[in-house]
Amino acid sequence: MTSLPDLDQMTPEQLRALAAQLMSKVDTMGRKIHRDETIIEQLTHEIAILKRHKFAKRSEQISPAQGSLLDDLLNTDLEAIEAELKALHPAPAQEEPRQQPKRAPLPPQFPRTVVHHEPDNTQCACGCQLQRIGEDVSEKLDYTPGVFTVEQHVRGKWACRQCETLIQAPVPPQVIDKGIPTAGLLAHVMVAKFADHLPLYRQEKIFGRAGLAIPRSTLAQWVGQTGVQLQPLVDALREVVLAQRVVHADEKPVQMLAPGEKKTHRAYVWAYSTTPFSALKAVVYDFSPSRAGEHARNFLGTWNGNLVCDDFAGYKASFELGITEIGCMAHARRKFFDLHVANKSQLAEQALHSIGGLYEVERHAKEMSDEDRWRLRQETAVPIAGKLHEWMLAQRELVPDGSATAKALDYSLKRWVALALPGRWCCAHRQQPDRELDPALGAWALELVICRVAAQRQAGGGDHEPDPVGAHQWA
Secondary structure, eight states, X not given: OOOOOOGGGOOHHHHHHHHHHHHHHHHHHHHHHHHHHHHHHHHHHHHHHHHHHHHSOOOSSOOGGGGGTTHHHHHHHHHHHHHHHHHHSOOOOOSSOOOOOOOOOOOTTSOOOOOOOOOSOOBOTTSOBOOOOOOOOOOOOOOOOOOOOOOOOOOOEEEOTTTOOEEEOOOOOOSSTTOSOOHHHHHHHHHHHHTSOOOXXXXXXXXXXXXXXXXXXXHHHHHHHHHHHHHHHHHHHHHHHHTSSEEEEEEEEEXXXXXXXXXXXXXXXXXXXXXTTSSSOOEEEEEESSOOHHXXXXXXXXXXXXXXXOSOGGGHHHHHTTOEEEEOHHHHHHHHHHHHHHHOOHHHHHHHHHHHHHHHHHHHHTTSOHHHHHHHIIIIXXXXXXXXXXXXXXXXXXXXXXXXXXXXXXXXXXXXXHHTOTTOGGGGSXXXXXXXXXXXXXXXXXXXXXXXXXXHHHHTTOOOOOOOTTGGGTO
16 A cells, blocks of 8 residues: 655645646546446447347337237136136126127128028927018128149140141140149248248148148249249339339348258348338348348449438448438437437437427328428428537537447438438338338248248259248247
8 A cells, every 4th residue: 555645744846746646647547437437338328228129129119009919818818707707607687688789790702601590390389380480690700721622624635537637725824834733822822931921841731731731842842933933023023113213221131041051141131112102112122141232232233313221331332323322310310219218318318309300290291292292391301400410519529439329429420411311301211121121020031031042942953942940930
């Protein structure tokens, strides 16, 4: 332990030297404390985000439906309890008839099977013949699981006995040449796989219960060949989307299973969509084995419109080739939302309030024409954005570098030109592809990757679907 000097025995020069030394130490310790506080604040922010992603909901808004997630289970239990109570204690006859609730009629387009219920004996006890004076009709809803049917195509052979000429109707075109599935069965397999999140090994079991177990390898061949046949439609959809002046883009990682291996590696599904205000509502997807920017450039090709995207570096080269960058305000808002959730930052709350003003403008402009929407943004959104930018610049000077608050501000300030392009406030909406590639669609994304690989293998002569181990984790 260092002994303290006797200040009474020190000369004025020694006292001044000691004071300078102590002030230097205080300054050094102050900088160290400030640096440590910044690191602690940053780590605390990251831990809070990780905890929220792992244990809490990730939605950036309060969903009113969130509180009713267990309503179905509660209603089921209550209904079962009421049924048991009624069975044990039948309700006494009421003096006044209670009005029965009105039930919506079943759709008339459903086929009806009429089941007649008549008395076994229509002879009255007095000996007279009973006369039918009316009927009561009640309808029950039934459902029959999938049933296999067979289309038997008979092509007659016609021959001329004199010249021995043989004539026969040509084979109707099929999706899979010389294959047994009809277009309807292939459509069912594809819809079940991609829309209903049913991997092929599950469909194999479902078909087995219907009376015919179709091997998974055969289903994989069907999916791959159907994917190849549908490629012209995908190409046409790509041309239609890229014919738009403004396109939204986003990418989402998915774990892809290598065929024949138990390991996975990260692949990506890219989504490109039209704007919410476009007359054409379309989304086209592109799979790539990596996140390299060349995949986006290859998809966009010579298109040079306005691209709404996040701050992913893979898009930067496209901007140098003539594409105009439009920043996504939802990504900028997310930085402040995470900051507010982590430590209830008042600065983040103020930023969210200001950005909320831009969202409110967009809600009013949703149903307007292009001219009225542009005018409303110029009159209302542009002033809000200008004040927000000035406020961010002022706040940035007050927060230390490297902190979570500084990073949230820097994300918007460094991209402000792209975020605040005049008249381009469609970026205030959450990206369309971001909704399409929501984490909840993980099963869909994984199946898409498997389908694309199956299609590529089919084009190259392969006949197996990638090992679906782990696919149940996404379903």
